[in-house]
Amino acid sequence: MRNLDRKLVAGNWKMNLLRQDAQWLMAEIIGMLADEESRDVRVAIIPSFVHIGALAQQASADKRFGIGAQNCSDKISGAYTGEVSASMINSVGGKYIIIGHSERRAYFNESNEQLLNKTKLTLSEKLTPIFCCGELLADRNSENYFEIVKQQLTNSLFELSVDDFKNTVIAYEPVWAIGTGLTASPDQAQEMHAFIRKLVADKYGADIADQTTILYGGSCNEKNAKELFSLPDVDGGLIGGAALKSRSFIEIIKALP
Ligand code: PEP
Numbered sequence: 522m523r524n525l526d527r528k529l530v531a532g533n534w535k536m537n538l539l540r541q542d543a544q545w546l547m548a549e550i551i552g553m554l555a556d557e558e559s560r561d562v563r564v565a566i567i568p569s570f571v572h573i574g575a576l577a578q579q580a581s582a583d584k585r586f587g588i589g590a591q592n593c594s595d596k597i598s599g600a601y602t603g604e605v606s607a608s609m610i611n612s613v614g615g616k617y618i619i620i621g622h623s624e625r626r627a628y629f630n631e632s633n634e635q636l637l638n639k640t641k642l643t644l645s646e647k648l649t650p651i652f653c654c655g656e657l658l659a660d661r662n663s664e665n666y667f668e669i670v671k672q673q674l675t676n677s678l679f680e681l682s683v684d685d686f687k688n689t690v691i692a693y694e695p696v697w698a699i700g701t702g703l704t705a706s707p708d709q710a711q712e713m714h715a716f717i718r719k720l721v722a723d724k725y726g727a728d729i730a731d732q733t734t735i736l737y738g739g740s741c742n743e744k745n746a747k748e749l750f751s752l753p754d755v756d757g758g759l760i761g762g763a764a765l766k767s768r769s770f771i772e773i774i775k776a777l778p
Pocket of ligand 1: 533694698699700701702738739740741759760761762763
């Protein structure tokens with residue numbers, strides 16, 4: 522049975538947009554979603570750290586929006602020059618934190634232990650972690666993709682207690698589909714999402730698995746979103762490039778069943 526509360530669309534703006542452009546885009550998205558008043562959806566907007574406070578204020582009147590961060594420190598506080606803590610993100614109005622995006626895993630060598638710490642700190646602030654997993658093209662070609670995703674979850678996220686885990690969102694993002702224009706086919710996406718839900722059920726039980734939000738990410742756009750979001754185990758999307766265009770992003774939100 523599909524749980525409608527699982528639905529979420531999150532836009533990851535990555536390292537794009539200066540302050541005024543970020544506020545313009547936010548204003549456009551707020552305006553367009555206001556025209557869709559009857560739509561009961563959850564939308565996360567995830568800009569650079571430096572815009573979180575301003576966008577959280579800007580979007581505060583529409584409870585469908587939550588602003589988030591693309592990363593946080595794995596430390597609570599202290600002498601870690603350049604780092605940003607989960608509590609700082611909370612203090613400026615952030616609601617979500619992306620953990621373990623493939624760009625951070627690849628360019629910043631984030632370990633499973635760090636990702637687990639980041640997830641725990643996010644949860645200790647009562648924010649929602651969006652925990653990313655997904656295989657490289659080489660893993661897909663060598664048919665090793667189930668094992669890779671299982672390891673990413675087992676060696677990190679699944680160390681959480683059940684009470685922590687149930688407040689976590691998972692995003693399946695095949696690395697070969699991120700920013701490439703290649704999208705997982707509906708069969709590939711459903712197969713992996715069902716696999717992830719089964720892993721969650723084995724670890725935390727069927728009820729928790731049924732309530733877990735599992736997003737698809739990787740070149741999701743206004744043309745393919747409807748088909749992907751209609752799959753039984755796909756609960757919405759983590760959107761990169763298409764989240765930077767208000768019209769495309771709104772069409773993606775409207776593609777939620
Ligand atoms: C992402 O970076 O999380 C992402 C899904 O990017 P894109 O939609 O551009 O592939």
